[in-house]
Amino acid sequence: xxxxxxxxSDDRSHxxxxxxxxxxxxxxxxxxxxxxxxxxxxxxxxxxFGVVAAVVIGIFLACQSRVNGxxxxxxxxxxxxxxxxxxxxxVVLATVYALSPGTRxxxxxxxxxxxxxxxxxxxxxxxxxxxxxxxxxxxxxxxxVTQSSIVGLVGVAVFTVAVVAGQAASSLVxxxxxxxxxxxxxxxxxxxxxxxxxxxxxxxxVGHQLDTPAKAALAILPALGGVGTAWQQAVNGRVAATxxxxxxxxxxxxxxxxxxxxxxHATRTQGALVAALVNFTIGTSALIIAALVDIALxxxxxxxxxxxxxxxxxxxxxAFISMAAYVVRITGVLLLGLAxxxxxxxxxxxxxxxxxxSGTELSPTTVLGTVLxxxxxxIAAAPARRTPALAR
Numbered sequence: 351x352x353x354x355x356x357x358x359s360d361d362r363s364h365x366x367x368x369x370x371x372x373x374x375x376x377x378x379x380x381x382x383x384x385x386x387x388x389x390x391x392x393x394x395x396x397x398x399f400g401v402v403a404a405v406v407i408g409i410f411l412a413c414q415s416r417v418n419g420x421x422x423x424x425x426x427x428x429x430x431x432x433x434x435x436x437x438x439x440x441v442v443l444a445t446v447y448a449l450s451p452g453t454r455x456x457x458x459x460x461x462x463x464x465x466x467x468x469x470x471x472x473x474x475x476x477x478x479x480x481x482x483x484x485x486x487x488x489x490x491x492x493x494x495v496t497q498s499s500i501v502g503l504v505g506v507a508v509f510t511v512a513v514v515a516g517q518a519a520s521s522l523v524x525x526x527x528x529x530x531x532x533x534x535x536x537x538x539x540x541x542x543x544x545x546x547x548x549x550x551x552x553x554x555x556v557g558h559q560l561d562t563p564a565k566a567a568l569a570i571l572p573a574l575g576g577v578g579t580a581w582q583q584a585v586n587g588r589v590a591a592t593x594x595x596x597x598x599x600x601x602x603x604x605x606x607x608x609x610x611x612x613x614x615h616a617t618r619t620q621g622a623l624v625a626a627l628v629n630f631t632i633g634t635s636a637l638i639i640a641a642l643v644d645i646a647l648x649x650x651x652x653x654x655x656x657x658x659x660x661x662x663x664x665x666x667x668x669a670f671i672s673m674a675a676y677v678v679r680i681t682g683v684l685l686l687g688l689a690x691x692x693x694x695x696x697x698x699x700x701x702x703x704x705x706x707x708s709g710t711e712l713s714p715t716t717v718l719g720t721v722l723x724x725x726x727x728x729i730a731a732a733p734a735r736r737t738p739a740l741a742r
Contacts, residue, residue: 397681397731400677400685400686401681401727401731402689403677404674404677404685404689404690404693405690405692405696406673407669407673407674407690407693408670408690408692408693408694408695409694409700410666410669410670410673410693410697411666411670411693411697412510412693412697412698412701413697413701414663414667415501415506415509415510415694416501416701417659417666418431418497418663419498419501419506420502420660421435421498421660422501423502424655424660425654425655426651428495429495429498429640430641430644431498431663432491432494433634433638433640433641434663434664435494435498435664435667436490436491436494436630436634436637436664436667437637437664438661438662438663438665439630439664439665439667439671440634441664442664443626443627446623447623450620450623452617452620453620453623453624455620456593456594456620456621456624457593457627459592459593459595460592460593460624463479463592464479464484467481479588479589483585483588483589484589485632486581486582486586486589486629486632487629487630487633487635488578488636489575489579489581489582490579490582490630491632491634491636491637491640493513493575493579494633494637494663495637495640496509496572496575497572500572504565504569506698508569510552510694510698511549511552511555511569512569512572512573512576513572513573513575513576514548514549514552514576514691515549515573515576516572516573516575516577516579516580517576517577517579517580518549518687519545520578520579520580520581521683521686521687521688522537522541522545522684523580525537525541525684529585529588529683530587530678530682531584531588531590531591531678532587532678532681532683535682535683541684541730543726543729543730544684544688544726544727544729544730545684547722547726548691548692548722548723548726548727548730551695551719551720551721551723551725551726552691552695552723553719554715554719554722555695555716555719555720555723580687583678583686584678586625586626586628586674586675586678587625587675587678589621589624589625589629589675590618590621590622590624590625591679592621593621593624594617594618594620594624595621619676622672623672625672626668626671626675629671630668630671674686684730685727685730685731688723688726688727688730691723691727692720695716696720698716699716699717699720702716
């Protein structure tokens with residue numbers, strides 16, 4: 351009887367194992383296949399998807415910059431314009447929360463994780479989700495305020511180059527420290543070259559508009575917003591990973607993002623929506639306080655524009671915040687930032703060609719700068735295993 355059970359077990363094991371190639375000896379069975387493993391090919395496809403999605407994110411951001419900048423200019427109040435953008439986006443996300451059981455499950459999971467980490471110190475490792483990881487909306491609120499206040503004074507182009515300068519430098523640091531859900535990303539030579547080339551490309555596109563010291567001084571404000579944007583994208587990605595229950599970093603990255611808590615799971619898409627909901631809730635709360643002070647000092651605007659297009663900035667914000675929270679776990683913060691910059695320039699080209707703003711014109715240097723930015727994205731997207739790491 352014992353021999354029969356052993357034979358049956360061996361037979362089942364043999365049936366479940368992959369077939370050996372014809373005429374293969376023991377040595378050939380042990381040697382690896384020469385082609386790339388399926389996991390590597392799947393990772394490349396995921397990375398390509400992440401880059402394309404990040405370009406779309408940048409296009410949404412360019413549209414939001416145009417809309418919010420025009421709204422802030424017409425009401426003469428960047429804070430109120432930013433509050434409308436965040437508040438309307440929050441209404442959309444609250445509706446999604448009310449209608450989606452998976453999103454509600456993601457919020458409950460996130461709340462339990464944050465409460466446990468704050469109260470009992472669960473997950474004392476550096477990879478554990480902390481309460482301050484939920485404050486990315488403050489950086490988003492600051493960026494939208496500068497967007498609504500500065501764009502009308504310096505233009506979308508100068509605003510973009512300032513944000514890119516801050517974001518490119520900050521993204522390298524954020525990736526190096528492993529603050530995002532993809533874990534630590536090595537600082538390779540190609541990643542540094544890609545970041546520098548992207549900044550040079552944007553300068554080439556809009557350098558002719560940096561013609562006064564006043565514009566250069568005002569550009570410091572959106573540059574600080576770019577620094578905060580890199581951190582915001584990293585922590586939003588970790589919030590999304592926790593809400594979806596996926597918890598861990600990307601394949602090949604060490605350590606969980608947050609402790610796993612039993613309960614219903616949200617999908618990764620619903621986790622990204624939870625991250626956007628938290629982002630917009632925190633940002634709207636900060637902007638309400640700022641708006642109350644602003645109204646007390648300056649009063650309310652005399653009139654509001656009647657063009658409905660100027661009130662859809664929040665929809666663009668919901669789209670790019672949600673997508674960024676989903677994509678950052680695939681691309682890392684730097685590649686997400688560079689690809690979204692390419693999308694911003696592409697979006698600006700299309701907007702300037704179809705709906706040119708007053709005082710702007712499409713120039714050959716802008717087109718060349720956009721092409722160079724796409725080259726920078728391709729360089730930064732090169733697999734790290736092909737280039738030496740400058741720091742790990």
